[in-house]
Amino acid sequence: EAGVAQSPRYKIIEKRQSVAFWCNPISGHATLYWYQQILGQGPKLLIQFQNNGVVDDSQLPKDRFSAERLKGVDSTLKIQPAKLEDSAVYLCASSSNWAGGPKETQYFGPGTRLLVL
């Protein structure tokens, strides 16, 4: 079974530029998560989708970050314009169904390392 796919793996941009990350979850997984992991910290949830609807985006900086999952499968996370503090690893994860209870396991992709200069 294929895991969570993400691209690109690395991205370097200058501040005020825009950038987009792509994620394809495990086949059949209804729930998709985007996390931001700043160096030296644990991942922090940015946004969670159930199929093509947003479940939780309370920690997404909506003035510059946006995300979509139009067909309920793959997803795109965009930053526009980027700031220096957006330098981080952006991790995508998926699970079969968030409502599956506390045991519902999230599986992560390899992440995209973003450096904003």
Add this chain to the structure above:
Amino acid sequence: AQKITQTQPGMFVQEKEAVTLDCTYDTSDQSYGLFWYKQPSSGEMIFLIYQGSYDEQNATEGRYSLNFQKARKSANLVISASQLGDSAMYFCAMRGTDSWGKLQFGAGTQVVVTP
């Protein structure tokens, strides 16, 4: 609000020895799940082991075991017979029933296994 605390920023362990990684948590949820993930330098978060709050037995998965002490709100990971490939960051995470699925992560512990 949920909180995960990992107090060990880094640890050295010799090959073939066991190592215990500490994790304490705080939650008002009655039902919750505790997870451990491994993150090698490549960046991917690899799921290791799960413990449910109502599970009576400590979870085990191969060389990984979880020392769950509910009253003390701790969920320590034990890696037995360490291997060089175990060198990585290890994160403890929690998921509550009212958090819409998101995992709350600790700051992680860096483990270096030496020959």
